[in-house]
Amino acid sequence: QVQLVESGGGMVQAGGSLRLSCAASGRTFSSYGLGWFRQAPGKEREFVAAISWSSSITYYADSVKGRFTISRDNAQRTVYLQMNSLKPEDTAVYYCAAGRSPDKRNRAGGYDYWGRGTQVTVSS
Numbered sequence: 001q002v003q004l005v006e007s008g009g010g011m012v013q014a015g016g017s018l019r020l021s022c023a024a025s026g027r028t029f030s031s032y033g034l035g036w037f038r039q040a041p042g043k044e045r046e047f048v049a050a051i052s053w054s055s056s057i058t059y060y061a062d063s064v065k066g067r068f069t070i071s072r073d074n075a076q077r078t079v080y081l082q083m084n085s086l087k088p089e090d091t092a093v094y095y096c097a098a099g100r101s102p103d104k105r106n107r108a109g110g111y112d113y114w115g116r117g118t119q120v121t122v123s124s
Contacts, residue, residue, distance in 0.1 A: 002026035002098045002113040009094060009118030012086055016122070020081040022096030022115055030074040033102055035111060036081045038092035038120075048094070049081060050105040059105055064090075086122045093117040 008020040020036070035050040049070040050059045058070055069082040079096055097111035104110025 002029060002032060004096050004098060004113055004115035006094065006096050006115045006118040009120045011121040011123065014087055014122055014124050016086050017082070017084045018086065018120060020083065020094055020096075020118060020120070022079045022081075024077045024079070024098065026077075029077045029098070032098040032100060032113075033105055034070075034072055034079040035097045035099070035105060036070060036079075036094060037097060037108060038090075038094045039117075040092040043092075045095070045108055047106040047108075051079065052102065057102075061106070083120070086120075088122045088124045091120060091122050093119050 003025045004022050006022045012018055031053055033052050036048040037045050038048050039045040047061050049068055051070045051072050055072055067085045072079040095117045096115045098113040099111035101110035
């Protein structure tokens with residue numbers, strides 16, 4: 001069992017930066033792959049980024065590649081999403097997730113545990 005709690009969301013102007021954090025509880029945290037998804041009003045939840053349990057593999061949606069960076073600290077049981085050069089279209093609720101299906105790392109169905117989300121709003 002893994003519990004996830006996101007933080008770090010807020011309101012920022014276009015071009016600005018935010019760093020999201022996701023704190024996890026559960027003894028098996030380090031064995032899970034982790035991902036970030038987002039959902040804007042009226043839209044489906046979409047994949048943002050994923051990282052393997054060892055941090056050796058990272059994977060990004062094309063829309064955020066080069067602007068966002070995912071990382072994790074297994075000792076602190078935390079996964080991060082550094083978001084730079086933010087755009088209004090990045091506005092959404094951001095969710096972190098944990099799962100053990102690396103072949104489904106970019107799909108919501110590949111994750112077993114989810115946080116409740118944190119709101120990110122980017123103004124133009």
